[in-house]
Amino acid sequence: MTGPSPADDDPRPLATVYAVPIVLLTLVSAYFCWTALTIRPSGDWDDDAYAGIVLACVVSVGAAGVAAAVWVLPSVRRVLGWGWVVPAVVLGVVAGVRWAVGG
Structure with a gap:
């Protein structure tokens, strides 16, 4: 048997x-x-x-942006659905609004 085993096709560990x-x-x-x-x-x-407030918003938006950037990678998107990144994006938007509104 020379082909990959069925266990190699399991995306869960990835x-x-x-x-x-x-x-x-x-x-x-x-x-x-x-x-x-x-x-x-x-x-x-x-x-x-x-x-x-500004520093907390910048860090929150930055972390959410990095999470979204990781998810955008094709290998990650194939394994994880969009529901994995939605909470980070929502938090980034909330922090961005707080940043724009100010104190």
Whole structure:
């Protein structure tokens, strides 16, 4: 027998390997999105709070963007459906809106 065994066609181990970075990046994006949404500046003069909001938004959008970039790779898309990247993209959009709205 010279052909590949049926066990070689099982995409589950590969899906697990590809899912790990997407899940971790989604968790990072979720944490920083939550941080950006919960920071409350004390007033218009509270530049540190506004800088914290911007930094949390940038990290959240960045992590979501990297998760989406990983998912866009053809080898990853073949194994993982779009449902794996939707939460990261939603979190990135929420953080982007928070960033645009400001404090």
